[in-house]
Amino acid sequence: MWLISLISCNRSALPSTKTADAKKAPVAPLPEAAQWRAKRQTGIDFVAAGITPSEWSMDIDFSRQILFKPYSSATLVAEMPKPQPIGKRSGVLLDARVGGGLVATASRRSYAANRPSRMKVYIEPTAARDNLTGRTYAYTVRVDANGRRYQGYGSFIKGSDRLDGTWTLETFKGQRVRAGQFPSNELPQLMIDLSDNKVEGTTGCNKLKGEIIADGDHVQFTVKNTTNKKCANPFEETYLEALQQSTLFRIGKDRLTLLANGQYVMTLTKAP
DSSP states (O other), X not given: OHHXXXXXXXXXXXXXXXXXXXXXXXXXXXXXXXXXXXXXXXXXXXXXXXXXXXXXXXXXXTTTXXXXXXXXXXXXXXXXXXXXXXXXXXXXXXXXXXXXXXXXXTTSSXXXXXXXXXXXXXXESSXXXXXXXXXXXXXXXXXXXXXXXXXXEEEETTGGGGOOEEEEEEEETTEEOOGGGSTTSSOOEEEEETTTTEEEEEOSSSEEEEEEEEXXXXXXXXXXXXXXXXXXXXXXXXXXXXXXXXXXXXXXXXXXXXXXXXXXXXXXXXXX
């Protein structure tokens, strides 16, 4: 299960070019960027919140604990359990015992011992929408606690740490691709360098160069230019458009999945 694998992991100049027709302008940094940066510094790996505004939030440190904060009742703290695989979509269940430690009161000003109980957290790789902002997130999260079920969205806020490197196209819109179908007889690739927010790569015909913005599991590619080699390659335009429409990603077992409008667009594998 690649989601369990992901959780475990958390414990030269181009020739003459033409300017690509960008389908959308680069996005601004995420509204949560500063908050996520602060949480990463305290060891938080995954965050979640309720689809209904101001209902609940959750911080998970996969090496330590789960902190669940329903805004109408006491905050629950649970030691991190062993993730269990669920369903056919490579989701995970965190079946945690609450009460082995301390539970914060709703005011978050004091802590009190709590009777032992259980909290079940389901993380599934299905896109979910924040009703308040309209933004789409890469994971659906359900929480069973306090005798009720909470539903929301979640993000691996350290996900972008694993984007750097060379990625080779594996599937595109559900179809596996082969080197022989491209004029170059080579699979398209992306070379990502987040330290400079740069992306370079190939389309199976031309080379590309552009920019990338990524935080957590949100991403935006902007292709600035490509080489101008003439190829009988109708795939290229569709590929560049899909790349620039991608807004979310998931990484697991050296496989990168890009999503647009919450739907799978392409998968790429990490080069050795």
